[in-house]
Amino acid sequence: MSTKHDLELLSVTKRYGSTVAVDAINHKFQPATYTCLLGPSGCGKSSTLRMIAGHESVTEGSILLSGRDVSALPPANRGTAMMFQNYALFPHLSVRDNVAFSLKMKGVDTKERYATANEMLELVDLTDLADRLPEQLSGGQQQRVALARALITRPEVLLLDEPLSALDPFLRIRMRGELKKLQKELGISFIHVTHGQDEALALADEIVVMNDAVIEQAGAARDVFNAPKTRFVAQFMGGHNVIALPEGHFAIRTDAVAITAPTKGTMDAQVTAVEYQGTHVSLLSRIAGDQEVTALVPEAQYFTTPHHPGDQIGLHWDATNLHQLTA
Template sequence: MSTSVELSNVTRQFGEVIAVNDVSIHIQEGEFFSMLGPSGSGKTTCLRLIAGFEQANQGRILIHGQEAAHLPPYQRDVNTVFQDYALFPHMTIEENVAYGLMVKGVPKPERKARTQEALDMVSLSSYGKRTPAQLSGGQRQRVALARALVNRPRVLLLDEPLGALDQQLREQMQTELKSLQRQLGITFIFVTHDQNEALSMSDRVAVFNRGKIEQVDTAKALYNAPKTRFVAEFVGSTNIIAEQLALRLTESARTFSIRPEHIQLDPVQMNPSTTSHPDRLSVQGTISEILYHGASTRFNVTLDTGEQLSAQHTNALADRPLNLSTRVSLSWLPSAMVQLDGAKS
């Protein structure tokens, strides 16, 4: 598969602040690729570098094999969908979508046909005569998509486009975006700080932290096999088994991650033999907090040695009540522990 966008040792510095620090990425043709990270991690700056809104201090940016570092945004075969949509309030939906084509001098008959085609793609074919104020947030988001797609870019850049939507609409738009990307077969580069968005839609995800990439991988690999403590803690919830506890349990002074759903929790009085099970590692403690999440419940446990661990159980499988201050045994398979690079994030 050919490379759609390539960043090679790219750095972007604003005064003394290094926003992007020696970043290299290869994004494949037709891939749904997400850049995930907290605010200030460098993900949006990377997107702006690809779009041409920022210029790199060093490194190379190639779009479909063409050096793009010195090309202005309008000469790059990309289009951007912004978080605030940036629709013209005084224009109709048709006029908003067709605006870029008009600026390029596309003849009116072709402009009209392509505008209608773009509105059909986003299920707004009958909304062309309305204004943005007459649409819901989700519909305005679709208009912004149509305005970008009408130019038929080979790469679509999406800068947190779902951030202003409520949770239910956001989940609906995640499904629609992924379906649209498969239908069009073009490269989507999606920036978000929301781990659920990145994991649910992406073919691969780059996790950013302090201007660098911690890990690039599939969603499944990021969750099940994080390489660093930052990735383990940012992508989903996890327990960090620090060196001191790991040494007591495994005789290895390394740092490990284990997801809460991999930990079995049992009242000590009901299953006193759990700690001696030959296939599992186990510790004991007291439930210090219970967090109900609908489909599941999280139990935070203070161990007898002072450390904190969490276990998460599906409520549909719960067969007994567990209360605050209940003495419990936590046990897990050694294979559920993932060794992390470095002791600290």
């Protein structure tokens, strides 16, 4: 049973004609946490977010927020707010009027809505730009306006649809920190859709990995990364090799694979590619059965004894670092 500020999905399904976009998923989001819905394009994550927001109808199942079924309610009556990927700012309105817009639609008088808008602008550090138009702002500033506009309704849950995708890489990393800090300050749930593993790991208290319209795995960010349950999760999260052994399929982190000269007790491999990554060097090799294994070697260690494509090497690892996959 949902309690206050819990968001729960009960057998939520979305069909578009004969296509099943979301297939009877169940999940309970913990209150006041940052959750990332993570998965490849077309896996159902954005459809799930839009159903929670009320921008897509639920074909079957229920969405509960604070113990009440909000599945049939319009977006404004749910206790959620959505921040869109393209920000959707009104070009002819000032920053302050963009932020205050939803309060204007509710009939809140000018003085009160501007006072509240100013509070939101202070929260996202845009007070000095309140009278500018959106076109006079940078991409990061526009994003913060969209964030303030979503937060002015005092939602229980803020929904973010790939909010960082339009930003350059440097600004994206900076905005990750701002979003995480804001979520902690506000103490409300953020649910953030992304296809970026790094983004999810940096932001999320919980990661929900989706694939082919279902939830493949959900859990604390560190648990999902370190203990993937399926081949898909291990490969999609990155940083892992999936190796077929007689006992089944196993995941092993790329930084847990060691390289030596071929000797008894190591697995014979041939180097196929080497990629310098700054602090580490990624060394791709091929073992028996045409399987590929990546080893992430500290930069200084690699250049002490470098290897090149075509070299024969030995791979070894501690058996305790092998993680058996269930599917």
